Amino acid sequence: MSLPPPLNPTARILMGPGPSNVHPRILQAMALPTIGHLDPEFIKIMDGTKAMLKTVFRTENELTLPVSGTGSAGQEACVANMVEPGDRCVVCIHGVFGNRMADMVARNGGEVVKVEAPWGQPIDPADVAAALAGGKTKLVAIVHAETSTGVLQPLEEISRLTHDHGALFLVDTVTSLGGHPVEVDAWGIDACYSGTQKCLGIPPGLAPITFSPRAVAALEARKSKVSSWYLDMTLVRAYWGQDRVYHHTAPVLHIYALYEALREVASEGLRARWERHNRAGSYLQDELKARGLELLAEPEHQLAPLTAVRVPERVDGPRVQERLLREHGIEIGGGLGPSAPAMWRIGLMGYNARVEIADRVLAALDTVLADEPTLSPTA
Amino acid sequence: MSLPPPLNPTARILMGPGPSNVHPRILQAMALPTIGHLDPEFIKIMDGTKAMLKTVFRTENELTLPVSGTGSAGQEACVANMVEPGDRCVVCIHGVFGNRMADMVARNGGEVVKVEAPWGQPIDPADVAAALAGGKTKLVAIVHAETSTGVLQPLEEISRLTHDHGALFLVDTVTSLGGHPVEVDAWGIDACYSGTQKCLGIPPGLAPITFSPRAVAALEARKSKVSSWYLDMTLVRAYWGQDRVYHHTAPVLHIYALYEALREVASEGLRARWERHNRAGSYLQDELKARGLELLAEPEHQLAPLTAVRVPERVDGPRVQERLLREHGIEIGGGLGPSAPAMWRIGLMGYNARVEIADRVLAALDTVLADEPTLSPTA
Numbered sequence: 001m002s003l004p005p006p007l008n009p010t011a012r013i014l015m016g017p018g019p020s021n022v023h024p025r026i027l028q029a030m031a032l033p034t035i036g037h038l039d040p041e042f043i044k045i046m047d048g049t050k051a052m053l054k055t056v057f058r059t060e061n062e063l064t065l066p067v068s069g070t071g072s073a074g075q076e077a078c079v080a081n082m083v084e085p086g087d088r089c090v091v092c093i094h095g096v097f098g099n100r101m102a103d104m105v106a107r108n109g110g111e112v113v114k115v116e117a118p119w120g121q122p123i124d125p126a127d128v129a130a131a132l133a134g135g136k137t138k139l140v141a142i143v144h145a146e147t148s149t150g151v152l153q154p155l156e157e158i159s160r161l162t163h164d165h166g167a168l169f170l171v172d173t174v175t176s177l178g179g180h181p182v183e184v185d186a187w188g189i190d191a192c193y194s195g196t197q198k199c200l201g202i203p204p205g206l207a208p209i210t211f212s213p214r215a216v217a218a219l220e221a222r223k224s225k226v227s228s229w230y231l232d233m234t235l236v237r238a239y240w241g242q243d244r245v246y247h248h249t250a251p252v253l254h255i256y257a258l259y260e261a262l263r264e265v266a267s268e269g270l271r272a273r274w275e276r277h278n279r280a281g282s283y284l285q286d287e288l289k290a291r292g293l294e295l296l297a298e299p300e301h302q303l304a305p306l307t308a309v310r311v312p313e314r315v316d317g318p319r320v321q322e323r324l325l326r327e328h329g330i331e332i333g334g335g336l337g338p339s340a341p342a343m344w345r346i347g348l349m350g351y352n353a354r355v356e357i358a359d360r361v362l363a364a365l366d367t368v369l370a371d372e373p374t375l376s377p378t379a
Numbered sequence: 380m381s382l383p384p385p386l387n388p389t390a391r392i393l394m395g396p397g398p399s400n401v402h403p404r405i406l407q408a409m410a411l412p413t414i415g416h417l418d419p420e421f422i423k424i425m426d427g428t429k430a431m432l433k434t435v436f437r438t439e440n441e442l443t444l445p446v447s448g449t450g451s452a453g454q455e456a457c458v459a460n461m462v463e464p465g466d467r468c469v470v471c472i473h474g475v476f477g478n479r480m481a482d483m484v485a486r487n488g489g490e491v492v493k494v495e496a497p498w499g500q501p502i503d504p505a506d507v508a509a510a511l512a513g514g515k516t517k518l519v520a521i522v523h524a525e526t527s528t529g530v531l532q533p534l535e536e537i538s539r540l541t542h543d544h545g546a547l548f549l550v551d552t553v554t555s556l557g558g559h560p561v562e563v564d565a566w567g568i569d570a571c572y573s574g575t576q577k578c579l580g581i582p583p584g585l586a587p588i589t590f591s592p593r594a595v596a597a598l599e600a601r602k603s604k605v606s607s608w609y610l611d612m613t614l615v616r617a618y619w620g621q622d623r624v625y626h627h628t629a630p631v632l633h634i635y636a637l638y639e640a641l642r643e644v645a646s647e648g649l650r651a652r653w654e655r656h657n658r659a660g661s662y663l664q665d666e667l668k669a670r671g672l673e674l675l676a677e678p679e680h681q682l683a684p685l686t687a688v689r690v691p692e693r694v695d696g697p698r699v700q701e702r703l704l705r706e707h708g709i710e711i712g713g714g715l716g717p718s719a720p721a722m723w724r725i726g727l728m729g730y731n732a733r734v735e736i737a738d739r740v741l742a743a744l745d746t747v748l749a750d751e752p753t754l755s756p757t758a
Contacts, residue, residue, distance in 0.1 A: 003642060003645050003646065004427035004430065004431065004638070004642065005427075006639075006642070007408055007411055007424065007635055007638060007639060009411050009412050009413075009414045009420055009421075009424075009635075010412070010414065010420060011412040012412065012413075012414050012415065012418070014413065014414070014415055016415055018628055019413055019415065019416070019628060019631060021413060022413050027409070027410045028410065029386055030406070030409045030410060030632065031406045031407065031409060031410050032386055032388050033388050033389070033390040033391065034388075034391075034393065034398055034400060034401050034582055035388045035389065035391050035393070035710075036391065036393060036395055036398065036710045037398070037583070039391070039704070039710065040704075041388055041389060042388075045386065045388075048383030048384075051383065052383065068448055068449055068452070068584070069447055069448045069452065069609060070447055070627045070628050070629075070630060071627070071628065072608070072609050072626075072627035072628075073447070073448065073452075073609050073627075075609075076607060076608055076609045080607075100608065103608055104608045106604075107604050107605070107606055107607070107608055108606070195628070197628055203413055203630065203631060203632040203633075204416070204628040204629065204630050204631060205447070205584060205630035205632070205633055225485075225486050226486070227486055227487070227606040227607070228455060228459075228486070228606070228607055229451070229455055229479065229482055229483045229486055230448060230451050230452050230454075230455045246715065247451075248449045248450070248451035248452075249397055249398060249449050249450065249451075249574070249576055249583040250449075250583065251449060251582065251583050251584035251633075252398060252582060252583060253409065253582040253584070254582075254584055254630075254633075256386055256388075259383070259386060260385075260386060263382060263383065263385070266382050267382065325418070325419075331414075331415045331418065336625065
């Protein structure tokens with residue numbers, strides 16, 4: 001076999017649904033000397049990472065750590081640890097990631113009760129109440145920031161309904177953590193997962209999670225083992241806790257990156273970071289609307305870090321994406337999944353959540369759309 | 380919360396059971412610009428990675444890719460995809476990692492039939508034959524290079540017995556791939572996983588796997604979904620195959636590192652790399668024996684990249700490890716698991732598989748043991 005060429009990736013502005021660009025200081029952290037996963041120095045790095053993650057999640061939860069996989073592994077860690085065969089689970093679906101949660105619940109033997117909302121709309125708490133009334137429920141699962149639609153889901157009323165019923169509340173914050181207020185303790189979230197490649201601005205590869213004392217009690221009361229050994233939190237927490245029992249070899253360099261990124265978040269201040277995401281996202285959304293483009297989400301449920309824009313009639317959406325990448329070095333996303341309406345998804349996350357980055361994509365979009373042929377109207 | 384200090388890890392010589400030190404060129408690759416996981420440039424990198432992985436595994440298997448997690452995630456990927464509830468599985472246990480495989484088989488609903496060997500010895504093919512004779516078996520699982528004991532397991536006879544029975548052959552090559560001959564096609568291995576932080580010399584975080592056409596047929600004939608969505612190869616292969624269907628966000632920078640490391644392996648030549656590991660390991664083992672130290676494995680089944688040394692009587696093994704780290708900046712491992720005999724585990728893997736690195740640990744060990752007090756004999 002001839003040797004493939006050396007790596008030479010083109011620098012891109014990453015404005016899709018993730019990954020986002022990474023701050024150079026964080027990339028530098030990944031080139032520091034590797035140390036062992038049981039080295040006393042590494043244990044201090046783990047402790048600092050846990051403490052800073054608790055601050056970002058706004059929680060006192062002791063079981064707070066990064067899962068050794070991407071955001072989807074964090075999702076599976078939450079579902080696999082909370083769900084046992086036969087458990088009735090209410091799964092809220094207002095986009096692709098809710099659907100995936102339902103799939104994971106079923107794989108773990110749970111009974112899935114779906115509560116759905118149309119693309120671009122949040123879940124109605126009344127529908128959750130009705131689903132809970134249908135039978136004794138172990139878990140309510142919902143996505144806070146639906147990356148497939150740009151919708152921000154209000155959580156507090158659904159949390160109240162869940163806890164009134166005595167169920168656990170599982171929340172996906174992959175696209176909100178670090179970019180929108182996420183209040184794990186104040187909102188009564190029992191199991192929460194996120195990713196690193198979005199508003200935290202770290203390369204993809206880790207999934208921060210946090211479990212409340214209620215979630216830990218449910219884990220400890222399980223009648224069956226967790227289906228996944230790799231994601232079994234009764235084992236993983238023994239490594240991240242005081243015992244330091246070897247479970248698997250931690251992805252040391254990714255944890256360096258997370259540590260440095262969390263220091264950046266702390267230096268900036270969490271509220272200032274939320275505000276920066278809000279400012280950049282609102283600016284982009286106003287400018288898109290001023291150009292006559294239509295957003296998928298309603299204004300009162302619009303995410304800041306991710307904006308889903310409907311592709312105008314007779315415009316070839318994927319072709320525009322391809323031209324933005326090739327002619328302007330800008331990556332944006334398209335619709336996710338076979339049932340998605342034609343859309344572009346534009347991310348302003350982490351390091352990229354700035355008005356000047358929004359201006360870059362707006363200028364490029366103006367240039368491309370100005371000379372883009374309109375498709376013939378289909379009969 | 381006060382801000383934890385900036386990262387400043389001490390450079391170590393990593394001579395434990397992994398991670399091993401990483402070549403500077405590979406660390407540099409991880410600081411290259413992040414691109415999207417669906418970027419046309421990234422797709423070329425994925426294709427190059429797959430092609431080079433096939434060369435290293437010595438296979439033509441189309442389903443060959445890195446799982447987005449550490450070696451343990453690769454282990455779980457192989458077990459979860461191959462095992463369905465009720466499947467009879469013969470699991471060979473000659474150390475910690477065989478035990479873990481049995482645990483994973485049970486979590487996936489398989490019936491575990493254990494074949495065991497004492498610490499430091501390989502599995503006897505006659506015992507596998509006897510276990511196979513006990514009933515219709517779906518799978519035989521075994522560890523090629525047992526990191527907890529330093530034993531290299533001969534595979535060819537057990538493979539023949541497995542295929543004569545019509546079962547699938549699952550092999551752990553975490554500590555052998557890139558450091559010992561591993562012949563997936565010639566040895567009839569159906570599902571094989573490895574890690575990146577050992578003989579391939581990449582930071583921990585990815586798990587190369589390969590499935591034979593027989594394994595793919597078994598996967599496609601499953602009656603039940605794979606328990607893990609994240610590791611479900613029917614989904615993952617759609618992203619790594621021609622369809623490029625989004626599954627999860629690939630750990631882009633780790634794949635850069637894997638790509639560059641596999642280019643290093645190809646430049647060096649696979650046989651030359653095996654020979655380098657063999658030379659360094661044999662040298663270390665001869666020198667340890669010349670000092671009167673006893674190795675756990677028998678000489679004819681001794682791994683090159685990992686050597687398990689019995690701690691001499693009346694020496695405090697963990698204290699010696701701690702002094703090597705603190706006074707000499709050298710990490711070695713201890714015994715793994717509660718039933719392990721007192722031992723040190725010394726790795727010479729990847730970039731570190733060199734005689735001069737072996738000399739470093741030997742000199743440090745001589746210095747430490749020279750002034751180490753002997754423990755009082757216990758009554």
